[in-house]
Amino acid sequence: MLTIAIASLSGGQGKTTASLMLGRLLSRQGYPTLLVDADPQHNLTTYMDLELQANQPTLLEFLKKSVSAEDSIYPAEGNENLFLIPADDQLDTVQDYLSNSGVGATLLKRRLEPVADAFKVCIIDAPPQRSQICLTVLGAADTLIIPAEASVKGYGSLVRTLDLLRNLQDVGATEAQVMGVLPFRDRWIGNSQTQESRAAVTGMCEEVGEELILPSIRESERYKQAINRRSTLSDMGYTELEYPFEVLIDKISKLSKKQKAKS
Numbered sequence: 001m002l003t004i005a006i007a008s009l010s011g012g013q014g015k016t017t018a019s020l021m022l023g024r025l026l027s028r029q030g031y032p033t034l035l036v037d038a039d040p041q042h043n044l045t046t047y048m049d050l051e052l053q054a055n056q057p058t059l060l061e062f063l064k065k066s067v068s069a070e071d072s073i074y075p076a077e078g079n080e081n082l083f084l085i086p087a088d089d090q091l092d093t094v095q096d097y098l099s100n101s102g103v104g105a106t107l108l109k110r111r112l113e114p115v116a117d118a119f120k121v122c123i124i125d126a127p128p129q130r131s132q133i134c135l136t137v138l139g140a141a142d143t144l145i146i147p148a149e150a151s152v153k154g155y156g157s158l159v160r161t162l163d164l165l166r167n168l169q170d171v172g173a174t175e176a177q178v179m180g181v182l183p184f185r186d187r188w189i190g191n192s193q194t195q196e197s198r199a200a201v202t203g204m205c206e207e208v209g210e211e212l213i214l215p216s217i218r219e220s221e222r223y224k225q226a227i228n229r230r231s232t233l234s235d236m237g238y239t240e241l242e243y244p245f246e247v248l249i250d251k252i253s254k255l256s257k258k259q260k261a262k263s
């Protein structure tokens with residue numbers, strides 16, 4: 001199983017959008033995919049239409065190992081290859097557990113090991129702050145996608161995320177490398193990119209090098225529509241908007257093959 005963290009240290013950077021769209025597309029293309037909602041705001045769980053009762057296990061119980069791993073994994077409706085470990089408001093209470101455990105950074109990685117054979121790809125929607133949950137997510141990841149709004153705020157979010165990643169790599173708390181930076185809400189007016197978007201994407205290129213910059217997600221209501229209608233952009237007739245995800249899936253497929261060859 002290739003574990004991908006989708007992380008960026010601010011809200012509104014496209015983490016949940018990218019997690020959801022990638023999950024839908026990968027599973028449709030035949031990859032058994034496990035989504036993990038690691039954000040206490042649990043938007044991903046909401047978009048997946050999972051209505052949890054108060055006593056049903058979530059990522060909290062999965063991390064605390066208070067139920068068997070399978071009990072926290074739910075199938076997505078109408079998609080036989082897509083599964084979710086959901087979150088609810090209670091997830092925040094796991095922060096103390098993680099810091100007291102002494103092995104917080106490796107905990108999610110360990111918990112995922114027993115289910116790794118059942119999936120080809122695991123996508124983790126990381127929280128927007130530098131928290132214990134964020135550390136365990138980066139610790140579990142083989143690779144990282146950093147979505148960042150094509151704006152001053154997004155550029156800052158990228159810089160802080162890279163800084164955290166480098167600190168963790170330095171102390172051996174993660175082996176994840178950046179798969180790509182995904183500019184989000186890139187704004188164009190007609191055929192020209194707005195100045196702010198262009199400056200932000202140029203800054204991103206300078207941070208990570210051009211080869212790691214993915215084709216951007218344009219500012220467009222259509223992504224929101226696809227999310228809200230539980231659909232994909234290509235099903236709605238906007239195949240061209242799906243291009244950034246096609247490029248990502250190609251990268252994921254290559255990494256997945258590499259991983260398999262290694263094992």
Ligand SMILES: Nc1ncnc2c1ncn2[C@@H]1O[C@H](COP(=O)(O)OP(=O)(O)O)[C@@H](O)[C@H]1O
Pocket residue numbers: 008010011012013014015016017018043128185217218219220221223224227
């Ligand atoms: N292409 C797009 N253009 C404009 N807004 C978008 C686009 N795609 C998603 N959004 C909206 O942007 C907001 C932030 O995205 P989200 O994925 O939730 O970010 P994060 O998970 O990083 O907080 C959401 O309200 C989402 O519906």
Ligand SMILES: [Mg+2]
Pocket residue numbers: 015016017039043044125
């Ligand atoms: Mg989110």
